[in-house]
Amino acid sequence: MPLRLAIGFAVTAVGAGFVAWRAAFLVRLALAGREAPGRLARLPRQLWAEVTDVFAQRKLLRWSVPGVAHFFTFWGFIALLFTIVEVYGDLFYRRFAFPFVGHTAGLGFVEDFFAFLVLAAVVTFAVIRLVRNPHERGRESRFYGSHTGLAWAVLGLIFLVIATLWLYRGAQYNDGTFPYGHTWWTFASHGVGLALAPFGHGGANAGIETAFILAQIAVIWGFFVLVVYSKHLHIFVSELNVLLSRRPKALGPLATTPNMDPEQISEEDVFGAGRIEHLTWKQYLDFYSCTECGRCQDQCPAWATAKPLSPKLLIMNLRDHLFASAPALLGRGDGDAKGHTGISLVPSVIDPDVLWSCTTCGACVEQCPVDIEHVDTIVDLRRYQVLMESSFPTEAGTMLRNVENRGDPWGLGSSHRLDWAEGLPFEVPVVGDSIPEGVEYLFWVGCAGALDERARRATQALARVLHRAGVSFAVLGPKESCTGDPARRMGNEYLFQTQAQQNIETLKGVGARKVVAWCPHCFNTLAREYPALGGDFEVIHHTQLLSRLVSEGRLRPSAPQDRSVTYHDPCYLARHNDVRQAPRSVLEAVPGLTSVEMHRHGRRTFCCGAGGSRMWMEERIGKRINAERTDEALSTGADVVGVACPYCMIMLDDAVKERQAAGTAPEALRVLDIAQVMEPSLGEMPPGAPQGAGP
Template sequence: MFWVTLIIGIVGAAVTLALAGRRVLFLWKLFKSGQPDPERVLQVKRDPKADIEGQVVEVMGQRKLLKWTIAGMAHFAVMWAFILLATVYLEAAVALLFGLDAKIPGLQTWAPIGFVQDTIALACTLGLVVFAIIRIKNSPKKLDRKSRFKGSHTGGAWVILFMIFNVVWTMFFFRGVEWANGNLDYGKGAYFSWLVGQPFKGTSHDTLEVLESIGLLLHIGVALVFLVIVVNSKHLHIFIAPLNVMFKRRPDGLGPAQPMMSKGKPLDFEEADPDEDTFGRGKIEDFTWKGYLDMATCTECGRCQSQCPAWNTGKPLSPKMVILELRDHAFAKAPYLLASEEEREKFTDEQKTAMQVDKELVGEDGVIHPDVLWSCTNCGACVEQCPVDIEHIDHILDMRRFQVMIESSFPSEAGVMLKNLENKGNPWGMSEMKRLEWIEELDFEVEVVDEKLPEDTEYLFWVGCAGALEDRAKKTTKAVAELLHIAGVKFAVLGPMEACTGDPARRLGMEFVFQMLGQQNVETLNEAGAKKIVATCPHCFNTLANEYPQIGGNYEVVHHTQLLAHLVEEGKLTPVTPIEENITYHDPCFLGRHNKVYKQPRDIMATVPGVKTQEMHRHKDRGFCCGAGGARMWMEERIGKRINTERVDEALETNPDTVSTACPFCLVMLGDAINEKKNEGLAKESLEVVDVSQLLIRSIKGEKEPAAAE
């Protein structure tokens, strides 16, 4: 019996490893064919400690998955079962190669090990039950778009659950018979295996030998079949998710938009050649090897989709489906990509069609529909929620770059914004001299930089285009200026020397305009001697702090809520007058998810007497976008429900007297939606959207409305 078992096991293993190895080799070649991305490897070499931390926290600790408590705990149990039950397969290999009674001293005789193995296997089984319930309860057939599994390969997921269950029951069958045959030395430590073995007590030794051999082969056979399924399915993430976590970007928050790269180097616009260099992603072979790794790692869990503001308001964008469609296209085109020039010439037209050789990456009949590409607000909910650290925004932005810079294909209204940025230095096309008009409404002087910042200046106040030119945002600007004046903080503004940071251009995909504006601003800031900057707009804050270092601008940048919270804490600002209002706070995406500033705006409101705060059901890292990011502020929203309307509906559920925020874009978007609700009779006439700085100045000065807003 030993030799029969051994031959069957070895032959099965050889066939399986050959099939799996062939697939792994294909994937390796495909990943290797991607564009170079040397920074990913360099960051691992520079900071191996951060990589170890990522593996411990993200992979082993399942940090992101455990945010979804029940599903996270179930996945935690199943994942650790895979790791710990490898010891059972080690035991099975010993039994196969050396006989059923062979044992590894210490490992297979210490009862606590048997206890852990049985316990994690039972926890895994419970996890499978939880997964099954979740999938039935959230079936796309029942919930359609409300299901996070909409668009996922649900059939394949059920196959995997079935295969994991097979691993568990064959383990207990094999070990139960093993105990009855006297070959399981854990005793009652392996309590469930011992329990399964009870019905086999009294069976003849020869029969137990046969049953144990069958159980052994079944247990090994399930693993071998499982391996082939895994390397050919979405569950490949079992092996490559740790790699994706290792090579992810590592900012504190979502980080800056990446500079345009070509052949692994930053693109030089002055010397770039459209025929030789890569301008964004115009075809699947333009993606880097990390892009391919992202595609192959997607688990199809749909957490990104469930949080996406575009998907939640009836638009065609699903971050999950973008990755899956790119993946399927990459796999279809792979034989062509990996073929030599001679081999390509031999492909027939039918073969090329099957391989999607001539299929557009973005187009009406392309891999990605334009409406999908332009629905993205860059809010970062998808990246924040992804348990395997896929970088959806980077891929969407790179595809936008090709469409804008090479194809000149983008929503027409965004073209007006670009022209205004190029000609006037702001998205509205207003005169640069209008940037100083808000100062005239204050009763104190504001220092305007001529060439150099005065020596006693603590902060350069970056007002921003909205803060200087948009009426609602100007109220925030004046409130912040007055608060800094009251606190005795010396600050100055650039006035007409200030230009748009370039964020709308960059997030649209027009990198050239971003570079032009950015270099102009960096030159101005450096000549002025700016070291510390405070900004009221999270988009300006993010660009100045995270993206300008890419073009030589290195400054200490704070958001106004961070500075004001610090001044309140130091006692330089003291709110005294009660504001008896129920207030709900909206987290701006570029302040919250992009830069992890959640605490300070809430701290400011907490210091104002009388204020009662109530969170919307989606807040902080699960906050819902206002709809303005990703240059959407300057594009019409023609598909589905307006994102700002959806967000205001959530705010109204808290029955607020005031909605507060900390972003001029959010002020505009939420304000417009609230005005619509007022016209429909669905919101209080007194309901307003204000910046947290306006609440603070009201309490400090004892006014119903801040003086700056009059």
């Protein structure tokens, strides 16, 4: 056996051994997680997400420069697989060629071209890492907290893969064994060959060829070993993670709806995740997949306002803990029963301030290029704290008690549910035993829309606008109760399901089919989360209905409005439910109104700070999130901050008033719902028939 074949074999055997051992360990560890049912429930959409997000790199390309660099690296690696086969072919048989393709100039060009692109991408990544150096930029750098040393090592190894490739091919060029011949199609190998020409056409170049063929094999296996032992594992597992993601488009409902039926649960049941063994194999796969790119951290409103929560660091900490717990999970710990770590995730691994800082805005999930589902994990951790440990911020306890005892987070009770309708110039039908004949929509007002003073004014405006369009609607009044959204985001799944069952029963009882919701949180819960509990209704958000009424000509804004508006996308509308255009189309229909976008808008909107039940918790750390968002709105110079959510309205209005009191915001600045912005352009409400009614 020639020496180079023996060395090549030995290096391969050692590298492959390390990789195989690690791969087997990773598979066994992942399988130690809990079950994660329904992961292939929407296979056609999931396969499409694989095409768009993995092969077309859709999410990464939103970040132009690093996105393009990553695109070239991904496809470059695929093209370089040909060169790996060739280098092994060379080891065994000098005339090795791919069947059918052979050594055509086209293949040689593709290999050299993609190798060049990968090299260009490596340089780009290096520059990005220098510019975003976390040691200089601190928390502002998305790489803050990432393993930057390892990232440099991988960049170095990728560089060596390309360098050794071109060096052995350049040497082949001179010793007459280069299979693609003397052509500039293989421009890089050709160029390196010319540089090596002074070493002659035989001995020295033959030696260089052998040395760099072996070096390339060693570098490739070194790279594979580093990948499977580091965060670069994402190169092999992220494709699977994207495929198994349950939300290829909008964020949708939470992954799990545990069975909370008191007749079916037992003392042994564990709700949520208190220890690492309570998480599912899919969550373990999430941890394996994290690239530490920091895009989630960069978009997180908690992190941006100096709170301790970084979705990236949360995932990294859980991953580190998972690996540290492997002996216990796999049953090899000292005296540990198999699968029991005995270590509480909160506070040992995740600080309570980290856990309770999350607004469940979904910016992290939306940005993550490998579809990690941070919010599900955070809610799972909260569920355990609330349901198993009774441990949560004290002030949020009041909200939970109010929902449980009075049916709304403020504890005002059902008798106030219709107060908002007082003073309207028409009667709002209240549903009795069933929805009256001819009524098209059940108007789900929501707790904030019915009980908060500011939100009530928007509810009234919405009702007037719907009335003018001739939309027949009725409300549940005192029969309406909290959807359970704040309880669910807090982690009180039991209370959520109690509320949900009660509401589903009510809605089914009155024969509701079409529901229009004012609040995106109600909308999300009714439309996305009730179906898992047997509540299937046709639910739309009020901005979608207004947009439709405008396009059908049933609402005709005609009185010009000489003012400007900046629209704030609510997270539970723009991100969780993909509704971004409808509210904008309503604003566009208002003559004279100028719309100006905030820097963070649409999918990249910035939370108002109320989601995830944060509305009912004190915000003691860092800058207030609503103040941060309000400052961004103020920077646009708009006269109105347009909203489509009562939570956003309350949070932003509070911050605007603070700024006005401090003299840093114009006195005339208003926070208004889309319906309130539109209503004046409809002119005076005419007596008699509504504007859109009739033929």
